[in-house]
Amino acid sequence: MTSNAQSSRHSQLSSEELVARGKAAYLPVYSPREMILDHGKGARLWDLEGREYIDLGSGIAVNALGHQEEDLVQAAIEQTRKLWHTSNMYYTEPVIRLAAELVEASFADRVFFSNSGAEANEAAIKLARKYASTKKTSGKREIITFNGSFHGRTLATVTATAQAKHQKGFDPLPGGFTYCPYNDFNAFEKIISEETCAVMIEPIQGESGITPAEPGFLKHLQTLCHKYDAVLIFDEIQSGMGRTGRLFAYEWEEGVKPDIVTLAKALGGGLPMGAMLTTEAVGKAFSVGDHGSTFGGNPVVAAVARVALQKIRSPQIMANVKRQGDQLRKRLQELNLDMFKEIRGKGLMIGAELQDQWKDQAYEITEKCRHHGVLVLQAGNNVLRFLPPLNITDEELNTGMDRVIETLSDLHSGQ
Numbered sequence: 344m345t346s347n348a349q350s351s352r353h354s355q356l357s358s359e360e361l362v363a364r365g366k367a368a369y370l371p372v373y374s375p376r377e378m379i380l381d382h383g384k385g386a387r388l389w390d391l392e393g394r395e396y397i398d399l400g401s402g403i404a405v406n407a408l409g410h411q412e413e414d415l416v417q418a419a420i421e422q423t424r425k426l427w428h429t430s431n432m433y434y435t436e437p438v439i440r441l442a443a444e445l446v447e448a449s450f451a452d453r454v455f456f457s458n459s460g461a462e463a464n465e466a467a468i469k470l471a472r473k474y475a476s477t478k479k480t481s482g483k484r485e486i487i488t489f490n491g492s493f494h495g496r497t498l499a500t501v502t503a504t505a506q507a508k509h510q511k512g513f514d515p516l517p518g519g520f521t522y523c524p525y526n527d528f529n530a531f532e533k534i535i536s537e538e539t540c541a542v543m544i545e546p547i548q549g550e551s552g553i554t555p556a557e558p559g560f561l562k563h564l565q566t567l568c569h570k571y572d573a574v575l576i577f578d579e580i581q582s583g584m585g586r587t588g589r590l591f592a593y594e595w596e597e598g599v600k601p602d603i604v605t606l607a608k609a610l611g612g613g614l615p616m617g618a619m620l621t622t623e624a625v626g627k628a629f630s631v632g633d634h635g636s637t638f639g640g641n642p643v644v645a646a647v648a649r650v651a652l653q654k655i656r657s658p659q660i661m662a663n664v665k666r667q668g669d670q671l672r673k674r675l676q677e678l679n680l681d682m683f684k685e686i687r688g689k690g691l692m693i694g695a696e697l698q699d700q701w702k703d704q705a706y707e708i709t710e711k712c713r714h715h716g717v718l719v720l721q722a723g724n725n726v727l728r729f730l731p732p733l734n735i736t737d738e739e740l741n742t743g744m745d746r747v748i749e750t751l752s753d754l755h756s757g758q
């Protein structure tokens with residue numbers, strides 16, 4: 344089945360030829376699946392040969408409203424026809440409006456726009472350090488992050504990322520980062536001190552396996568951050584923008600208010616954009632010239648992001664996230680093949696951890712799913728990760744899950 348979108352075959356090259364060219368020309372830091380995705384609509388994608396896939400990964404939580412969402416496309420076209428870059432020397436209306444709407448929708452008073460998640464976190468790290476330096480002329484430089492975290496690939500954010508595999512070979516790494524076991528209340532209490540300037544955490548760890556913070560953990564961090572005058576940073580790059588059924592995942596925990604939240608992925612509705620949201624009190628540590636980015640706050644992306652934000656916040660989308668999240672879990676649980684140790688996560692951010700029998704096979708399983716016409720992600724080597732579009736329909740979800748279940752059943756019966 345193909346959609347009515349035109350297949351862009353200007354190249355006249357076969358998928359195999361294109362893949363071979365990609366392999367020859369790309370710096371080999373990725374291992375893309377060997378197919379050429381050509382076009383998409385809703386939660387469906389088609390490759391160059393016209394094979395259909397249900398997209399249960401949304402380009403790693405980016406395409407929160409699926410592919411070719413009519414209003415997003417329209418916003419992009421309209422703004423593209425007007426103005427698509429000015430630099431931050433000048434104001435543009437879409438960027439101003441988006442910043443104001445993010446402030447209105449959140450705890451924040453101030454917004455800094457970047458192009459990616461790593462840059463949003465880099466901005467957060469710099470702001471926290473600068474803020475501490477306004478209070479103490481020496482010391483108070485330490486940033487606590489958590490084992491299993493993922494905060495990005497720049498040198499500072501890869502150091503914040505408490506996973507040795509991402510840091511190997513890049514030393515010397517920037518100093519001042521300390522790691523704490525995730526969800527370990529006592530360990531955190533022992534590690535935080537007067538030297539701590541910030542604590543950075545994913546309310547649900549994404550890349551390392553969809554692990555939610557235990558109830559009370561974020562509150563515990565907040566209490567101790569207040570005690571030691573440290574800035575509390577929530578990295579909501581994967582878990583934010585409605586993914587869990589609320590705008591930010593931390594909102595599931597009562598009484599928690601961060602000093603900084605970082606966003607990217609779904610923020611631009613599929614186009615590249617990151618943001619650091621903060622309070623007036625912390626934000627005022629930055630003044631003109633302290634930070635910046637040539638592309639940060641692009642008007643075309645902002646025009647799209649405004650529409651995405653409005654839609655994502657709607658009660659209809661939030662209700663869909665809950666309903667489809669419940670349905671996705673139910674389908675995995677009903678499978679009843681004892682393939683999973685645990686199914687965890689919130690809303691449409693779901694991880695299914697494989698039993699030891701299937702240890703380290705997440706990649707192979709996602710490949711088998713792809714051959715059955717459904718795109719599923721992995722998180723680490725042992726977790727199947729599901730991040731479908733937030734507006735996925737019943738039909739799309741059920742077709743996708745039928746294909747997942749079929750794949751897993753075949754695998755289980757050794758086919």
Ligand SMILES: Cc1ncc(COP(=O)(O)O)c(C=O)c1O
Binds near residue numbers: 578
């Ligand atoms: C929680 C989290 N933080 C930061 C990042 C880095 O974002 P980017 O790849 O846009 O730099 C990611 C990317 O997966 C992420 O999941």
